[in-house]
Amino acid sequence: MFIAPEFQQLRDRIAAGGPDAVERALARGRLDLDDLAALLSPAAGPFLAEMAQRSARLTRQRFGNVIQLYAPLYLSSFCINRCAYCGFSAGNAMPRRVLSFEEAEAEAMILHRRGFSHILLVSGEAPAKAGVEYLEALALRLRDKFAAISIEVQPLETAEYARLFAAGITAVAIYQETYDQTVYDQVHRAGKKRDFVYRLATPERAARAGMREVGIGALLGLSDWRAEGLAMGHHLAYLRKAFWRTGLTVSFPRIRPAKGEFAPLMPVSERDLTQLIFALRIFDPDLGLYLSTREEARYRDGMLGLGPTRYSAGSCTVPGGYGDSAASGAQFEIGDQRTIDEVSRAIRAKGLDPVRKDWDAIFQQHEQGRRQAA
Amino acid sequence: MLTIAGKTFRSRLFTGTGKFSSPRVMKEALLASGSEMVTVALRRVDLHDPADDIMAVLDRDRFFFLPNTAGARNAAEAVRLAKLARASGGGNWVKLEVTPDPRTLLPDPVETLAATEELVKAGFVVLPYMNADPILALRLQDAGAAAVMPLGSPIGTNQGVLTRFQVAIIIEQARVPVVVDAGIGAPSHAAEAMEMGADAVLVNTAIAVAGDPVRMAQAFAKAVEAGREAYEAGLGARRTEAEASSPQTGLDFLR
Numbered sequence A: 001m002f003i004a005p006e007f008q009q010l011r012d013r014i015a016a017g018g019p020d021a022v023e024r025a026l027a028r029g030r031l032d033l034d035d036l037a038a039l040l041s042p043a044a045g046p047f048l049a050e051m052a053q054r055s056a057r058l059t060r061q062r063f064g065n066v067i068q069l070y071a072p073l074y075l076s077s078f079c080i081n082r083c084a085y086c087g088f089s090a091g092n093a094m095p096r097r098v099l100s101f102e103e104a105e106a107e108a109m110i111l112h113r114r115g116f117s118h119i120l121l122v123s124g125e126a127p128a129k130a131g132v133e134y135l136e137a138l139a140l141r142l143r144d145k146f147a148a149i150s151i152e153v154q155p156l157e158t159a160e161y162a163r164l165f166a167a168g169i170t171a172v173a174i175y176q177e178t179y180d181q182t183v184y185d186q187v188h189r190a191g192k193k194r195d196f197v198y199r200l201a202t203p204e205r206a207a208r209a210g211m212r213e214v215g216i217g218a219l220l221g222l223s224d225w226r227a228e229g230l231a232m233g234h235h236l237a238y239l240r241k242a243f244w245r246t247g248l249t250v251s252f253p254r255i256r257p258a259k260g261e262f263a264p265l266m267p268v269s270e271r272d273l274t275q276l277i278f279a280l281r282i283f284d285p286d287l288g289l290y291l292s293t294r295e296e297a298r299y300r301d302g303m304l305g306l307g308p309t310r311y312s313a314g315s316c317t318v319p320g321g322y323g324d325s326a327a328s329g330a331q332f333e334i335g336d337q338r339t340i341d342e343v344s345r346a347i348r349a350k351g352l353d354p355v356r357k358d359w360d361a362i363f364q365q366h367e368q369g370r371r372q373a374a
Numbered sequence B: 001m002l003t004i005a006g007k008t009f010r011s012r013l014f015t016g017t018g019k020f021s022s023p024r025v026m027k028e029a030l031l032a033s034g035s036e037m038v039t040v041a042l043r044r045v046d047l048h049d050p051a052d053d054i055m056a057v058l059d060r061d062r063f064f065f066l067p068n069t070a071g072a073r074n075a076a077e078a079v080r081l082a083k084l085a086r087a088s089g090g091g092n093w094v095k096l097e098v099t100p101d102p103r104t105l106l107p108d109p110v111e112t113l114a115a116t117e118e119l120v121k122a123g124f125v126v127l128p129y130m131n132a133d134p135i136l137a138l139r140l141q142d143a144g145a146a147a148v149m150p151l152g153s154p155i156g157t158n159q160g161v162l163t164r165f166q167v168a169i170i171i172e173q174a175r176v177p178v179v180v181d182a183g184i185g186a187p188s189h190a191a192e193a194m195e196m197g198a199d200a201v202l203v204n205t206a207i208a209v210a211g212d213p214v215r216m217a218q219a220f221a222k223a224v225e226a227g228r229e230a231y232e233a234g235l236g237a238r239r240t241e242a243e244a245s246s247p248q249t250g251l252d253f254l255r
């Protein structure tokens, strides 16, 4: 099981690096965790353009000139946890709802008509409202219309993930939010999520269940982003070794200073975010990297081709929000309001191909057949 | 120090007993190599017989014997050999070799995996000799191999680490020690494998057939040490391509 390194040690390790450590890291073909620490250090700040170049080259080499598009589908805003930074937090007075199967399907069909074939099912953590049975039944209804279905919901058990995999869900995103346990304990005030270790082992459970892809992430703005980056490096290295069949992805949700009510505890600037993305790309060139609509259009366009490989577009973070634009109760504010067509145009303008389908459910049906045969 | 299945080795040079001109030359060369792990072909020696010409000259306190299944053409033969050896006191370590093609002596990946699974279940410490195929290396580790032994080039060719690209991937992904086996024809080849991060190399022919096997054994010992030392010291990597000194990538969009 993955054990998170002590956060302060990570910070010290990063602080120890100077410009020569950065140069050494940039000169190496394969980077180790010390190199990652160097690229995350303040000493790497002046090397940002060089890191960009390396990151862009690796991204092109491994992924080609393509950007995968996906859209989140918010299913439920109920949550049993109290997370200080989140709009869905159990303490917040707000209109809440969970979509019925019909409502969820209607929302999904809107995304389908917009051309999405990858959807990410998102919900607050309330198993009684949107539990495994709910997700399984919904996936079975959606699987014919979508090439790939991912989930970002409460942590589940291995057997539950296996069940969802059989129903057509191929990827699981589960963010630790912060690898700094002190801050973790502060901001997660109540609910099951208070269990740091259980959450930390969730990517492993998903991988063990056979999920094709597992995503990790830190909510940027809670603690020292540099050390979060190094902690993620440790986590990724562990997962790579232990679950070599599983594809890995990282997301970079950033708490925006000006928006929402929760002010970041340790603000992360655009430059910081950029350094973090480049460092992880250079550390592990095969990572799928997400850049969501939390970030503004200007930034997302600027980053095209430099590292991130997956973009959401036209996102709405309110359950039922695609069909009813008046629906209220969003999880967070959107920074890039453009439609999928506008985002696609911006991607093409950079000489990249916006890919809406890059997976087919047939793989999985085959796999199920094999499992049954075995 | 190198640890395989709980056993530690000071020397990262593994050797073999084949192809020497005499047991006496073999003994001197192996002593000179500093090696602590010596592989012996089960079909060649009688591990149990103190009068066996090879076993008689080698000190069992000094050398750890790793019986190999050379000559096995499929999993069933290899498993049978290993079990027979164990039954006659050969211990439970085995270097698994399954080579159906007598011409190239390249290892059969399918049979090697099957034999590894079976031998691990039977309680053996299995070190499979394999082609430098990273996925196979992972599958063998999943099956419980205690180390993996990818080839540098086909056995007896002395070509060095022709598989370096794949060996590098195997090393990067490894959860157990990686021992580069076969094809190491010169000390520089051994040093190269060690610089790449291999945990050990196995050298037999290049020492056995050298003009002076004793001096060649010493040369390999130094090369292995030098390579390991360089790896641990952290090599300054060769640049994969010339990176422009004034990068063009625009970051003007950043705020």
Ligand code: SF4
Pocket (backbone or CB within 6 Å): A079, A080, A081, A082, A083, A086, A087, A088, A089, A090, A123, A124, A125, A193
């Ligand atoms: S972050 Fe997740 S668990 Fe926490 S309140 Fe929001 S929806 Fe619930």
